[in-house]
Every structure is written in C-alpha cells, then in structure tokens.
Amino acid sequence: MSTGPSLIRILAVDDHPMLLEGIASLVASQSDMELVAEASTGREALEQFREHRPDLTLMDLQMPDMDGVEAMVAICGEFPDARIIVLTTYKGDVKVLRALKAGARAFLLKGLLRKELLETIRAVQAGQKRIPPEVAAELADHAIDDALTTREIDVLRLIAGGNTNKLIADQLSITEETVKGYVKNILSKLGASDRTHAVTIALKRGFIDL
Structure with missing residues (x-):
C-alpha cells in the first residue's frame, strides 16, 4: 500500500491485544493516519521501529522482556528524532520522570484513549508535548522530594x-x-x-x- 506524504505512520506497542485492536480501529477511521506496525514487547518495538521508521510510536510502559522506558532509551539512542507517546494506566511520578528523560513527547492515560488519542497524535506530530493534568500534578507534588538511592x-x-x-x-x-x-x-x-x-x-x- 502506498503512503501519501500527509499520512502519519504509527507504530503501536502494548502487550494487551484488545488495546492494540482498539488503537488499530481508531487509526483506521482517520484519513491522515496509518498503523504500519504493532509490537507486544519492548524488544519487538525496537525491531519494528528499525524496520518501519514510523513517524510516531505509541508505547506502553509495563511489558515483559524489555519495558517501555528501556525500549524508549534504545530507540531514542539510535533515532534521536523519534516521537513517542507513552500509553499508561499509571500516574506515578517516578515512572513519568523516567519516561520523560528517556524521550517521551506525551503521556496518554489508557482510560482516555478513545477520547484523546487522535488529538494527541496530531499534536505530537506537529511538534507539541502533552502531559495530562493529573500526571503534571503528580510530578509537581514530588518535585522537591529527596530521591531514593x-x-x-x-x-x-x-x-x-x-x-x-x-x-x-x-x-x-x-x-x-x-x-x-x-x-x-x-x-x-x-x-x-x-x-x-x-x-x-x-x-x-x-x-x-x-
């Protein structure tokens, strides 16, 4: 299938098949997006990224084999311009900070996927960063805490x-x-x-x- 220059080419990474199906369905309904690959582990994500060079990657944080943060570090190490949106059920500030340091451009709570996925994809593709208010509040609450060694x-x-x-x-x-x-x-x-x-x-x- 040929891809026009305006299509946003997406790699989706999650170890829950139902979630990947939901993402595929949402993306398929859009004329400016195409799901070019899927992966269910961090290691697969790196392999698929190398093969397809997507414009944008949707990355789960908690996966077997290699977690999302490790996969992001590996991908951004090879491809510094990679645009990655973190998919998470999780608002914990430590994981969010690790993901930001690894190169995340945006965070999307899985419960808001249907409502906010497409808008977040377009925003990140346009060069914006997105952090949900709940996640930003969690970060702010602990900004001056002493880190654990x-x-x-x-x-x-x-x-x-x-x-x-x-x-x-x-x-x-x-x-x-x-x-x-x-x-x-x-x-x-x-x-x-x-x-x-x-x-x-x-x-x-x-x-x-x-």
Missing part, C-alpha cells in the same frame, strides 16, 4: 517481598544496622509511618513494581 530501592523491594531486616542484610551482604539506617531514610523520604506504608507509597509512585 538505588540501594534504598533495593531494600524497599526486599521489604515488599516480606523480608525481615536480617534477611535483607544477608541478601545484600550488609549489616542489620545498615539495613535499619536505610529503612529510616526510606520512611523519612517517603513520609511513611511504617514499612507497609512505605511499600504502598513506593508502588503508587512507581519506585517499585510487584
């Missing part, structure tokens, strides 16, 4: 797995006292009242996944 995130993951301080110390080859210090820092930085509360906040903000 890599080791603190390691400790949090192990806390989320139900490990005691002793088990965490054993797994990370550090002392129990050091673990206690990390836990104290984590509670302080997240404004959490206890370990369970810290895990809840960390999941909501995107520091860790279960």
